[in-house]
Amino acid sequence: MRTHPTRWLGPHPLRAGSTLPRMRCLFRFGTGFTAFLALAACGGPAPVAPAPAPPRPAPAAAPVRVTAAAAREVGADELGRVPVLMYHRIGAQPRSVYDRTPADFTAELERLAAEDYVPVTTADLVARRLDLPAGAHPVVLTFDDGDPSVFSLTPQGQPAAGTAIRILLDVAAAHPRFRPVASLYVNEHPFADPGDGRTLRWLTEHGFEIGNHTRRHTNLHKATESETIAAITEGDAEIRKAVPGYQPTTLALPFGMHPRREELAQRGPGYSYAGVLLVGAGPAPSPCAANFDASAIPRIRSQSQGREAEYGSTHWLDELASPTGHRYTSDGDPSTVSYPRSEGAVAPACASVGLAY
Numbered sequence: 001m002r003t004h005p006t007r008w009l010g011p012h013p014l015r016a017g018s019t020l021p022r023m024r025c026l027f028r029f030g031t032g033f034t035a036f037l038a039l040a041a042c043g044g045p046a047p048v049a050p051a052p053a054p055p056r057p058a059p060a061a062a063p064v065r066v067t068a069a070a071a072r073e074v075g076a077d078e079l080g081r082v083p084v085l086m087y088h089r090i091g092a093q094p095r096s097v098y099d100r101t102p103a104d105f106t107a108e109l110e111r112l113a114a115e116d117y118v119p120v121t122t123a124d125l126v127a128r129r130l131d132l133p134a135g136a137h138p139v140v141l142t143f144d145d146g147d148p149s150v151f152s153l154t155p156q157g158q159p160a161a162g163t164a165i166r167i168l169l170d171v172a173a174a175h176p177r178f179r180p181v182a183s184l185y186v187n188e189h190p191f192a193d194p195g196d197g198r199t200l201r202w203l204t205e206h207g208f209e210i211g212n213h214t215r216r217h218t219n220l221h222k223a224t225e226s227e228t229i230a231a232i233t234e235g236d237a238e239i240r241k242a243v244p245g246y247q248p249t250t251l252a253l254p255f256g257m258h259p260r261r262e263e264l265a266q267r268g269p270g271y272s273y274a275g276v277l278l279v280g281a282g283p284a285p286s287p288c289a290a291n292f293d294a295s296a297i298p299r300i301r302s303q304s305q306g307r308e309a310e311y312g313s314t315h316w317l318d319e320l321a322s323p324t325g326h327r328y329t330s331d332g333d334p335s336t337v338s339y340p341r342s343e344g345a346v347a348p349a350c351a352s353v354g355l356a357y
């Protein structure tokens with residue numbers, strides 16, 4: 001077992017002991033021709049044949065690099081910590097500590113928006129693709145197990161009322177800086193899909209990330225090496241079958257358990273992930289912090305009260321918002337990594353764009 005603070009947080013809601021069973025583009029909010037170019041450049045779904053070419057836009061001004069004074073002014077700390085929140089089910093009658101009511105979930109999103117958090121995906125985080133307004137904070141919203149309470153489509157092909165994704169879309173519509181993106185980690189047969197993969201396709205076509213959670217939610221610590229490889233490659237294949245051309249880039253470990261040969265979670269025959277998510281139990285280091293480990297990214301369970309609430313999201317969001325919270329705060333310039341000198345070491349990969357103040 002590794003020595004980082006992985007923590008087992010009680011029985012898994014759907015699986016343990018139970019009989020129950022493209023990357024977001026930096027410029028995805030652009031319009032017109034710019035958006036078309038950006039979509040193509042970012043490998044998004046092939047756009048429909050574009051309308052007659054609009055007038056060529058004037059060249060954009062060269063981006064202004066942030067200064068140390070400007071970074072200090074907004075309290076930029078791009079070596080600060082990032083909450084990666086973990087959700088499983090949304091329901092009026094919570095059955096375990098992993099469930100949240102629609103009211104709880106809405107209130108948490110409203111809190112995040114009010115505190116100037118901006119959702120990004122896990123893929124964005126591990127790629128250090130954190131293009132946020134100055135003073136804003138990244139948050140990653142993750143949903144495990146493909147539960148229909150998280151997402152399902154109406155017969156008309158719209159996100160169903162009451163699902164987590166519908167709620168997220170509604171909150172984002174009311175808060176223009178709050179992007180409706182999230183990372184969803186699925187097993188086979190997610191989201192009550194009728195079998196043609198339409199639910200996963202809708203998600204990827206709308207900027208959501210689909211990640212691997214193994215085909216059958218395998219506890220990889222109990223699996224042999226060949227069973228581990230099969231569980232991961234089969235989960236990956238299920239996603240690619242549902243969304244032709246899509247390649248999952250991150251994986252969430254079922255139960256937060258690494259295989260005994262830990263590196264096999266991230267890389268093996270036929271697969272290589274840019275990031276691997278744990279189950280507990282605290283904020284993730286900045287991807288530009290020297291202690292960031294893409295093979296073991298901690299998450300925070302969404303929770304406000306009750307048993308083990310000290311590991312839950314309300315506790316951690318309170319702590320991150322405190323003066324000593326070491327929260328990631330953007331300098332507004334995606335080409336520079338600004339941080340107070342007191343924050344510590346920058347990862348070698350980010351050193352060339354670091355700006356200490």
Ligand SMILES: [Zn+2]
Nearest residue numbers: 144145254255
């Ligand atoms: Zn799970």
